[in-house]
Amino acid sequence: MSQVFILVDHAGGHITKATSELALFGKRIGEVTALIFSNESSPLLEELTTMAVDRAVVIEGINFDSYSAAPVARIVANLISEKSPSAFLVSSTVKGKEVAARAAVLTNSGLITDAIDLTSELVATQSIFGGSTTVHSQVTHGCAIVTLRSNSIEVEATTSNPVVETVVVSVDSLDPSALLDQVISLEATVSGGRPELTEAAIVVSGGRGTNGDFTPVEALADSLGAAVGASRAATDAGWYPHSHQVGQTGKTVSPQLYLACGISGAIQHRAGMQTSKMIIAVNKDAEAPIFDLVDFGVVGDLFAVLPQATAGILSKKS
Numbered sequence: 001m002s003q004v005f006i007l008v009d010h011a012g013g014h015i016t017k018a019t020s021e022l023a024l025f026g027k028r029i030g031e032v033t034a035l036i037f038s039n040e041s042s043p044l045l046e047e048l049t050t051m052a053v054d055r056a057v058v059i060e061g062i063n064f065d066s067y068s069a070a071p072v073a074r075i076v077a078n079l080i081s082e083k084s085p086s087a088f089l090v091s092s093t094v095k096g097k098e099v100a101a102r103a104a105v106l107t108n109s110g111l112i113t114d115a116i117d118l119t120s121e122l123v124a125t126q127s128i129f130g131g132s133t134t135v136h137s138q139v140t141h142g143c144a145i146v147t148l149r150s151n152s153i154e155v156e157a158t159t160s161n162p163v164v165e166t167v168v169v170s171v172d173s174l175d176p177s178a179l180l181d182q183v184i185s186l187e188a189t190v191s192g193g194r195p196e197l198t199e200a201a202i203v204v205s206g207g208r209g210t211n212g213d214f215t216p217v218e219a220l221a222d223s224l225g226a227a228v229g230a231s232r233a234a235t236d237a238g239w240y241p242h243s244h245q246v247g248q249t250g251k252t253v254s255p256q257l258y259l260a261c262g263i264s265g266a267i268q269h270r271a272g273m274q275t276s277k278m279i280i281a282v283n284k285d286a287e288a289p290i291f292d293l294v295d296f297g298v299v300g301d302l303f304a305v306l307p308q309a310t311a312g313i314l315s316k317k318s
């Protein structure tokens, strides 16, 4: 049976939801081995029992969240060369993509990034050019290294009892220059306890139509347990942090539900949200291009529509 490696993405002692999605994609292909880079693996191994994995390899000596991508990629590349899995799956985060790219170079393997689907025959689907083109591709050389966007597959509850193997890595044996992360800038976040933008099942985004007042957008997001996104017009104006920008030069999201409030639907914004499963827009201009791609549209002033929607949702909850 084919072997598949998945890279466990974790932060603050918890495995991300995107990792469970990798396991489900991996299961389509063969036996799933989860690679965990952590010195504190017990809570992670416990969380792994709710995911579709057969084996776990714990790499002690390097923590995924505190080391740069280079040493992680080098160790992954060694494991790929040793075990010859047919695929290595990674979540499409900045760090995940760097690990994937470096591992591809080190193992002379093909790389596909930002896939939204992967078949049992390792055919990946990508949605490109702002979602206007769908590409199906397959790696033809080496291990198929594929990064997958989060929210690409519905996570099903499962239980597993992975066989655990521990590998202790001596950092002394690695190039010291590759061990440190360089922090270029740190941006204050205003997540306010909300889910991470790229992982959230629901995203409520605000644009220039908010005129700088994100209060109704945040209130609606909170009533739905959603993350808050923003158009570039809103982030460039300083109304919301750039870390929340959705689009070509921002983050790519693919939630179950995307609500665009006061956003016109420029191609660069679409590029970051067009693969959302359901799209709803609130815009006072009935001719706004966003209405071309919505499942449901409300022509109206967001300052009137959003509070009513929020009140309706909260009243259903109480």
Ligand SMILES: Cc1cc2nc3c(=O)[nH]c(=O)nc-3n(C[C@H](O)[C@H](O)[C@H](O)COP(=O)(O)OP(=O)(O)OC[C@H]3O[C@@H](n4cnc5c(N)ncnc54)[C@H](O)[C@@H]3O)c2cc1C
Residues within 6 Å of the ligand: 206, 207, 208, 209, 210, 230, 231, 232, 233, 234, 245, 246, 247, 248, 249, 250, 251, 261, 262, 263, 264, 265, 266, 267, 268, 269, 272, 282, 283, 284, 285, 288, 300, 301, 302, 303
């Ligand atoms: C290279 C490049 C990269 C870019 N990358 C990105 C990117 O990553 N993400 C991104 O978003 N953009 C990006 N842009 C910018 C993009 O082209 C648009 O300018 C931007 O998306 C517009 O943001 P907006 O929809 O909020 O503003 P606008 O286009 O000004 O639209 C505002 C909308 O709000 C509506 N509105 C106004 N008041 C209300 C109200 N009270 N209630 C309801 N509706 C109201 C208006 O009818 C209008 O449709 C990029 C541009 C370039 C050139």
